[in-house]
Amino acid sequence: MLLASEVQEEGSLMLRDLPSRRGGRPKMKRGVCHLQCSDNRDGTWTDRLVEGVASWPHVERGISITGDLPAVSFCVTENARASNPGAFISPQEFARCLRAGPTIYLAMRLVDAHWAIVRGWAEPHQLARTGVIPAGIMVVYTPRDRGELEVCATLFEAAYRFACIDPLGEAPAGLPPGQNGWGWSCGGEKKAAPLANRRRP
Numbered sequence: 001m002l003l004a005s006e007v008q009e010e011g012s013l014m015l016r017d018l019p020s021r022r023g024g025r026p027k028m029k030r031g032v033c034h035l036q037c038s039d040n041r042d043g044t045w046t047d048r049l050v051e052g053v054a055s056w057p058h059v060e061r062g063i064s065i066t067g068d069l070p071a072v073s074f075c076v077t078e079n080a081r082a083s084n085p086g087a088f089i090s091p092q093e094f095a096r097c098l099r100a101g102p103t104i105y106l107a108m109r110l111v112d113a114h115w116a117i118v119r120g121w122a123e124p125h126q127l128a129r130t131g132v133i134p135a136g137i138m139v140v141y142t143p144r145d146r147g148e149l150e151v152c153a154t155l156f157e158a159a160y161r162f163a164c165i166d167p168l169g170e171a172p173a174g175l176p177p178g179q180n181g182w183g184w185s186c187g188g189e190k191k192a193a194p195l196a197n198r199r200r201p
Helices: 004-011 044-054 110-118 146-163
Strands: 059-066 069-076 093-098 103-107 122-124 137-140
Touching (some): 044 059, 044 069, 044 093, 044 146, 093 146, 103 146, 110 122, 110 137, 110 146
Antiparallel strands (some): 059 069, 069 093, 093 103, 103 137
């Protein structure tokens, strides 16, 4: 049987192999409500991302409020929830998408957050910078095309794995072998074995 630390290590995606995001970082409004203010006019790709992630096992979709704005929250079910409080934005909530904007928030392992920042896909939430919320809570830049949708799906998958006790034995619905469900394979052969091919010892 794997120890909890070994499960987390095996579940971590090799995000150092992420492609770099093209162009500069979007304009942001930083504060208690950290918002993306450019490069997000077409929410079509974000909507597709939301629908896809909502179909994953152990994921419950709900409504939350960010500031005065409604958002979609993604929570893991109680029986699948990891005990690490750093894996959540709020109890059981590992991801949030503000629809008016839109803006994406993920709770990530620090090593995964590091590579998301370095490759240009995310930045720390302003409150994470000041220690008010866990350091791994990131604002992820919304996708502008299918290629960016695939990368954002990989970032969601990293947060999902972090939030689950053991997500290795069950794949997100429709997850093809060797892919994350949208077609982008993180790191090619270096990528951890796909969820669909992993089983509990």
